[in-house]
Amino acid sequence: MIRASERAMGIEYAIRDVVLPARELEKKGIKVIRLNIGDPGKYDFQPPKHMRDAYCKAIQEGHNYYGTSEGLPELREAIVQREKRKNGVDITPEDVRVTAAVTEALQFIFGALLNPGDNILVPSPSYPPYTGLVKFYGGVPNEYLTVEENGWQPDIDDMRKKINEKTKAIAVINPNNPTGALYEKKTVREILDLAGEYGLPVISDEIYDLMTYEGEHVSPGSLTKDVPVIVMNGLSKVYFATGWRLGYFYYVDPEDKLSEVREAIDKMARIRICPNTPAQFAAIAGLTGPMDYLKEYMAKLKERRDYIYKRLTEIPGISTTKPQGAFYIFPRIDERSKWKNDKEFVLDALNEAHVLFVHGSGFGYAGDWHFRIVFLPPVPILEEAMNNFEAFMRRKLGS
Ligand code: PLP
Incomplete structure (x- = not known):
């Protein structure tokens, strides 16, 4: 065998x-x-009709080539505008990378951060690829507690206890899968403060950001002053296009602490060539179109x-x-x-x-x-x- x-x-x-x-x-x-x-x-x-039409049109009009590794410039601009509207972040298309959905963003980020034995703080309970992919890239998932009695909000004291010299980042999934929790602004601030204290970046999974029933999602990207935040999002949930496999992430990094990580991620992006080109046209339609x-x-x-x-x-x-x-x-x-x-x-x-x-x-x-x-x-x-x-x-x- x-x-x-x-x-x-x-x-x-x-x-x-x-x-x-x-x-x-x-x-x-x-x-x-x-x-x-x-x-x-x-x-x-x-997915809404204007996105489906844009996808078909892109194929019919011949947009079936390899695009750039970073993602099409027009889409990265549309992402900047969408994220400015949603989170008020001060970013440019240079800070944005387009991926084969959030799953590939996770692969890039974990692949670029982890050496064998390093760990990433991930919520418990959490969407399983977080632990699975951290392990795949040689790391150790370091689970912090979220508390059921407190609406499944993260336990900041537990987070603090779990940080050690091998910790490379804090991952936050909000709104959360599997609990459906929506984190309070105060909690998001506390996570940022803790990350700042230990010099860690925050990785923020915002794939459900506009899918809330009570209250509004608050992104750590919108609150950070110095802590580097990598925000991930995509077409799978809010735009209802799971099968198109398209997403993105961007850096909110006011003090440019992630320059080496950015370089490493771009190397990973280049060896996988590019994200799906016609789906990026659909994404432009989705991000700039009616909601x-x-x-x-x-x-x-x-x-x-x-x-x-x-x-x-x-x-x-x-x-x-x-x-x-x-x-x-x-x-x-x-x-x-x-x-x-x-x-x-x-x-x-x-x-x-x-x-x-x-x-x-x-x-x-x-x-x-x-x-x-x-x-x-x-x-x-x-x-x-x-x-x-x-x-x-x-x-x-x-x-
Ligand atoms: N992140 C979370 C929290 C999810 O629940 C899911 C899918 O269920 C994903 C990421 C996967 O997203 P994508 O389809 O963009 O890879």
Whole structure:
């Protein structure tokens, strides 16, 4: 047998891991309601028409060539304007890089920051590629606690305790996946202060920035005076174009502390040639075009959020924090005597109630005894899922 690398074999991705047992059931003809993947394009959400038209037009008009590694200048200018409107940041197109979605931005940033044994502070629970990619690039994910009782806000004292001489950056995901938390301005300021104290950059994942139900997202990029912040965003969520694989990041670095990191990232960008060219034309249309579709989509999502939250609060054995952003809800399993752990719980719910959730421990240690539900589907589908799940819980708990 030809052996694969330990680096690649070590990759875990809980969100897709649970799909295999679901597929087994489906092969037997059983209908499974999948609430495991955060892909709006699988339901009644599509990128707005002006973006779809711009994508087709770019292909038809011959924009099918390699672009520059940094991203098309017109798109980087559109990103500057979008981010000035949203975050009031003082940046130029030189500070912006276009990527194959936020996932590639993470690869660039972790690849450029980490030597073997270095660590990045990542939230617990967090979107699994954070731990997975840090490990892939030879680093150690250093998980800081976010506190359920405090609306899943980061615990700044825990963050401080976890910083050591090998720490290279603090990653923040806000609004958060999997908890749906929206961080308070005060929390964002405290994270920046802490980063400043230890001379660390902040990596800010803002992919859900305009997807909030209560309150508004505050970017560390909008508050920083001296701490370097790398902000990441893209088309996947707010623009509903997950499959186009297009995103970007930019540096807010008033004291130019990231010059070497920028150089390293540009080297990585050059060896992967360039991001998708026609999709960049669609991105220009999206970032400069009307946003009325978002209002309509957020109204639908709010209805779904309110519905699932209400149903979950009526089910015995679990308790739930109301998400303020994104499209995930992260209930806690309070009645634990029937299952060994959260993964067994999720598999039991799959086999008996035919609903697919993701086990919370797949998102880091603070996710233990929780599970994540995606509430993107329309209410009738959520209703069927919750009816099945409620009956399952009542059966298990004899109530
Ligand atoms: N960051 C977070 C917090 C996410 O939840 C996701 C996808 O679910 C991503 C990044 C992936 O984004 P992209 O599609 O831009 O790679």
